[in-house]
Amino acid sequence: MAPGVLLISPKGHFFAASKEFNSFVNRSRELRSILHYWNGISAALPTVAALTPPAYDLSIIDENLEDIDFSWEGELVGITAMTQQATRAYEIADEFRRRGKYVVLGGIHPTVMPEEAANHADTVILGEAEKSWPRFLREFDAGTQARRYLPEVTEQETMVTIPIPRYSLLSRYRYPVVWIQSGRGCPYDCEFCAASKIYGKTYRHKEIDQLVKEVNEVKRLWKFAQIGFADDNMFLDKSFSRQLLERFAKMNFAWYAQTDISIADHDDLLKLMHECGCRVLFIGFESVIEQNLRRFSGNPIKRVSINRYSEIIDKIQRNGIGVYGSFIIGLDGDDETTAEKTLDFIINNHLMGAQITLLTPFPGSRLRERLSRENRILDKKWSDYTAWNPVIKHPRLSPNEMENALLSIYSRMYDKENSRNRAVYFANICRQLVR
Amino acid sequence: MIHKASAEWRDLEREVKRIVSRIARIDETELAGDLLIREELGIDSLMATEILANCEKTFDIKIDEKMLVEIETLNDFYDLLASLIKPK
Numbered sequence: 258m259a260p261g262v263l264l265i266s267p268k269g270h271f272f273a274a275s276k277e278f279n280s281f282v283n284r285s286r287e288l289r290s291i292l293h294y295w296n297g298i299s300a301a302l303p304t305v306a307a308l309t310p311p312a313y314d315l316s317i318i319d320e321n322l323e324d325i326d327f328s329w330e331g332e333l334v335g336i337t338a339m340t341q342q343a344t345r346a347y348e349i350a351d352e353f354r355r356r357g358k359y360v361v362l363g364g365i366h367p368t369v370m371p372e373e374a375a376n377h378a379d380t381v382i383l384g385e386a387e388k389s390w391p392r393f394l395r396e397f398d399a400g401t402q403a404r405r406y407l408p409e410v411t412e413q414e415t416m417v418t419i420p421i422p423r424y425s426l427l428s429r430y431r432y433p434v435v436w437i438q439s440g441r442g443c444p445y446d447c448e449f450c451a452a453s454k455i456y457g458k459t460y461r462h463k464e465i466d467q468l469v470k471e472v473n474e475v476k477r478l479w480k481f482a483q484i485g486f487a488d489d490n491m492f493l494d495k496s497f498s499r500q501l502l503e504r505f506a507k508m509n510f511a512w513y514a515q516t517d518i519s520i521a522d523h524d525d526l527l528k529l530m531h532e533c534g535c536r537v538l539f540i541g542f543e544s545v546i547e548q549n550l551r552r553f554s555g556n557p558i559k560r561v562s563i564n565r566y567s568e569i570i571d572k573i574q575r576n577g578i579g580v581y582g583s584f585i586i587g588l589d590g591d592d593e594t595t596a597e598k599t600l601d602f603i604i605n606n607h608l609m610g611a612q613i614t615l616l617t618p619f620p621g622s623r624l625r626e627r628l629s630r631e632n633r634i635l636d637k638k639w640s641d642y643t644a645w646n647p648v649i650k651h652p653r654l655s656p657n658e659m660e661n662a663l664l665s666i667y668s669r670m671y672d673k674e675n676s677r678n679r680a681v682y683f684a685n686i687c688r689q690l691v692r
Numbered sequence: 693m694i695h696k697a698s699a700e701w702r703d704l705e706r707e708v709k710r711i712v713s714r715i716a717r718i719d720e721t722e723l724a725g726d727l728l729i730r731e732e733l734g735i736d737s738l739m740a741t742e743i744l745a746n747c748e749k750t751f752d753i754k755i756d757e758k759m760l761v762e763i764e765t766l767n768d769f770y771d772l773l774a775s776l777i778k779p780k
Contacts, residue, residue, distance in 0.1 A: 290730070433734055480722060481734045511717045511739065534717050536738055579738045609738060677758055683738060684757035687745035 261331020297434030303422030337364035369621030384408025451621030579609030587616035596662035
């Protein structure tokens with residue numbers, strides 16, 4: 258008889274650990290709203306569930322929304338972890354192993370820190386699960402399973418054989434956003450990001466029919482949820498994007514996506530995106546200081562475009578799509594004036610929203626290697642790696658100054674005057690669009 | 693001010709639901725008046741602004757965008773529109 262399988266997404270932290278920041282979040286409707294939207298679930302565990310043969314008695318727990326019952330009577334526990342979830346993932350793994358369960362760890366953090374994860378798991382699965390999870394299950398049944406499964410999916414492989422994730426196993430939770438992964442891989446290989454290392458530099462994607470089925474399934478299960486496309490950089494393949502959007506235009510759903518500034522050079526795509534329900538694009542501008550962008554990657558797209566940032570934002574937003582800009586504080590070129598310059602940029606360009614985070618040396622990134630060499634990593638507690646806590650030594654800014662920079666940007670960006678000005682700006686755009 | 697029991701009110705509700713449904717991409721039948729616009733219907737600030745602009749055009753009125761922050765439910769929005777539309 259096939260064993261019971263329990264897949265777990267451990268409780269994760271968001272925002273900063275400091276009392277001042279949490280007190281600010283509690284007072285800020287906008288930041289509470291950001292937190293609300295980031296509470297969406299990723300497609301990772303529903304995808305693993307879909308890769309599991311139907312004979313298994315399988316369930317998924319999102320620990321952010323439901324406590325784990327450690328007296329669960331199945332045999333096999335699979336736990337996924339991003340870095341900020343790792344400490345909790347290990348606690349859960351240790352407890353289930355103490356109770357005699359077989360524990361498998363997978364996901365981004367165990368992929369980049371396999372030795373560490375192996376201290377808490379019977380098996381660690383590295384990389385994408387599409388081949389290794391079914392192989393592990395077959396070998397587990399035969400009693401020949403390995404301690405470690407190396408990545409078997411290469412960046413040359415397409416995603417067309419990935420089954421529709423079993424979102425129905427999570428439909429008891431009321432998510433405001435459900436994240437769908439349409440593609441993997443990013444060519445930019447930014448120093449602070451491990452995505453290019455984990456997924457490769459070539460953008461691979463699912464087929465249009467696959468994505469249509471996924472969207473329909475999510476909308477069937479969560480009629481009021483927004484759909485977020487979780488790709489680190491969607492729309493890299495402009496020809497495929499056009500075909501996908503033309504298909505989306507025949508459907509009826511509102512969605513968000515993450516992409517890069519190059520989308521602004523394609524007016525036709527922007528119009529099509531708005532028509533087919535795209536409401537917000539998350540774009541990583543990273544910094545308004547040119548010197549900071551030089552170090553980022555082999556691809557100079559951000560550095561050479563910094564003088565066009567305003568034009569790019571205006572172009573996208575005039576199409577009725579809000580730009581949610583992402584900026585990092587704590588880059589080497591930053592000083593005590595950076596917070597003010599970033600805030601001015603956000604306000605002057607009427608950004609619909611912004612995510613300001615502190616430079617965080619995530620394991621697996623080139624940034625971590627460099628800052629380790631330079632002996633600049635101050636905090637190694639994974640639960641602090643939310644990207645909102647100061648965990649590095651900066652040449653000019655103290656940890657306190659970096660944290661205060663975040664608070665000062667957020668508090669002024671969302672104060673009454675700026676919120677009102679932003680509302681007027683977007684109302685005028687929408688009025689022009691309906692004329 | 694349009695009165696709640698009037699045929700105009702029912703027309704107003706029908707038209708607003710049609711606009712909200714088209715922009716938020718939610719079936720009209722799901723748009724109960726007491727649902728919270730942001731938390732339950734998932735309508736974000738940009739969608740709300742787009743709904744505002746469409747209602748302005750449809751009903752030939754001007755809505756102060758600052759008033760959107762006060763709106764919690766569709767019923768609140770009907771009340772706001774009803775206070776701005778001149779009865780026929």
